[in-house]
Amino acid sequence: MKLYIDHITKFVSKEKVYARRDEALGYVKALYEKTGKGSDFLGWVQLPASVTESEIAAIEEVASFYKKNAEIVVVIGIGGSYLGAKATLEALSDNFWTMKENENPKMIFAGQNISEDYLYELIDLLETRKYGIVVISKSGTTTEPAVAFRLLKDHLEKKAGKTQAKDLIVAITDEKRGALRTLARQEGYRTFVIPDDVGGRYSVLTPVGLLPVAIAGFSIRQLLQGAADMQKATGPGVPFEENPAAIYAAARNELYRSGKTAEILAGYHPKLLYVTEWWKQLYGESEGKENRGIFPAGVTLTADLHSMGQYIQEGLRNIFETVISVERTAHKLRIPNDPANLDTLNFLSEKRIDEVNKMAELGTMLAHVDGGVPNIRIEIPAINEYNLGELFYFFEIACGISGYMLGVNPFDQPGVEAYKKNMFALLDKPGYEEESKKIKARLQ
Ligand code: PA5
Numbered sequence: 001m002k003l004y005i006d007h008i009t010k011f012v013s014k015e016k017v018y019a020r021r022d023e024a025l026g027y028v029k030a031l032y033e034k035t036g037k038g039s040d041f042l043g044w045v046q047l048p049a050s051v052t053e054s055e056i057a058a059i060e061e062v063a064s065f066y067k068k069n070a071e072i073v074v075v076i077g078i079g080g081s082y083l084g085a086k087a088t089l090e091a092l093s094d095n096f097w098t099m100k101e102n103e104n105p106k107m108i109f110a111g112q113n114i115s116e117d118y119l120y121e122l123i124d125l126l127e128t129r130k131y132g133i134v135v136i137s138k139s140g141t142t143t144e145p146a147v148a149f150r151l152l153k154d155h156l157e158k159k160a161g162k163t164q165a166k167d168l169i170v171a172i173t174d175e176k177r178g179a180l181r182t183l184a185r186q187e188g189y190r191t192f193v194i195p196d197d198v199g200g201r202y203s204v205l206t207p208v209g210l211l212p213v214a215i216a217g218f219s220i221r222q223l224l225q226g227a228a229d230m231q232k233a234t235g236p237g238v239p240f241e242e243n244p245a246a247i248y249a250a251a252r253n254e255l256y257r258s259g260k261t262a263e264i265l266a267g268y269h270p271k272l273l274y275v276t277e278w279w280k281q282l283y284g285e286s287e288g289k290e291n292r293g294i295f296p297a298g299v300t301l302t303a304d305l306h307s308m309g310q311y312i313q314e315g316l317r318n319i320f321e322t323v324i325s326v327e328r329t330a331h332k333l334r335i336p337n338d339p340a341n342l343d344t345l346n347f348l349s350e351k352r353i354d355e356v357n358k359m360a361e362l363g364t365m366l367a368h369v370d371g372g373v374p375n376i377r378i379e380i381p382a383i384n385e386y387n388l389g390e391l392f393y394f395f396e397i398a399c400g401i402s403g404y405m406l407g408v409n410p411f412d413q414p415g416v417e418a419y420k421k422n423m424f425a426l427l428d429k430p431g432y433e434e435e436s437k438k439i440k441a442r443l444q
Helices: 014-018 021-033 043-050 053-069 083-092 116-126 143-160 162-168 179-187 207-215 220-234 244-257 270-287 309-314 353-370 385-406 414-426 433-442
Strands: 002-004 072-076 106-110 131-137 169-173 190-193 262-267 295-300 319-326 375-380
Touching: 002 244, 014 244, 021 043, 021 244, 021 385, 043 220, 043 385, 053 190, 053 207, 053 220, 072 116, 072 143, 072 207, 083 106, 083 207, 083 270, 083 385, 106 116, 106 143, 116 143, 131 143, 131 162, 131 207, 143 162, 143 179, 162 169, 169 179, 169 207, 190 207, 207 220, 220 244, 220 385, 244 319, 244 375, 244 385, 262 270, 270 295, 270 319, 270 385, 309 353, 319 353, 353 375, 375 385, 414 433
Parallel strands: 072 106, 072 131, 131 169, 169 190, 262 295, 262 319, 319 375
Antiparallel strands: 002 375
16 A cells, blocks of 8 residues: 655645654554553554454354354444444455346445335345344444344344244344343354454454444455554554654544635545445544544545535635545446547547546546645555455554544544433433433424
């Protein structure tokens, strides 16, 4: 992975970014020595190197069980208990995986919404399929996954019988606490633990991300190797000039100081859409607090050049853009020559599609910079497990550094409670009687 900040210098000089060297490296040290805010939630920092062979083997064993016993595995979770696995699977899978045969179970996600139609149509699909469930919730009490699990558990038990259903369900949750842990113990489900000191959005390299990825047939060893190598490349002792995470954190904070309050993560491959969603959660929940924070947005290009492109080019000038650029595609395809040339595209004859995509990328970057949008570029050699592992760890450690630079605790999310409180009050949850009265009075 390579990071380029050359195209921000028209807006913020390299000297200004590099002037934050000591501050950034101080925060790398704080993350390792657990001396900063939220220090109880730093288990993820050493995670790639600390996952043991027996943990990997246990995950692979469950994955091979599902391969033999299920056509579909439904992964239930929301936020950090969903987006890492979803991002990895989308990025690594064939674009048309839903329509193609594959020797591994097909992965479907639930519990990330409370849509009645979504759940009804999912159950309708599962009616005739052999399926298993991986239910993921660190707290074990989150409403969305709990509702989905209640429905699917009931469905699976009726369909396969209680004993077989028990074998087809795996729970990933806190080691001791929470309703899901109690349920798993009572029902005798196989379980994996989300470590106490790893928050949801930093949990992609725990069983939360690793189990679904292994079930889908991808290499979690490569994913972890990429992350471990990135840990080495960004750890304490690495000089600022060689630490991409420290540079990215310093650059985005300098841009923020200069009035660029929104960052758009852009990809040129639709497979990366959920990497952007994962990144949005990571940075949004980590930095958006105390009336501060860079607003994280995402686009998939070139598709969104025909929708968001106008705004990025000429709208409010508070944006900077970070592009994930992929050096090599997995396949090769050339544009055919057409003697009639009615579409006037013969100037592209025999060119690789990726060459056109790359020129769109370069042309867009230059246009956006000319239009007042600074550009950071992250280049990965190809979309594969190893490079995704690198990318995940890079963004996580950079987020920790960046959040500290911003002066917030990047490891809590107090604001997420507000909607839950109102929802419970509106639904008359026991214990919310006072809140129910107040909120209902507001609605009259
Ligand atoms: O990053 C976070 O901590 C959150 O997004 C959580 O992952 C999300 O709210 C789901 O929580 P839980 O795993 O407890 O169900």
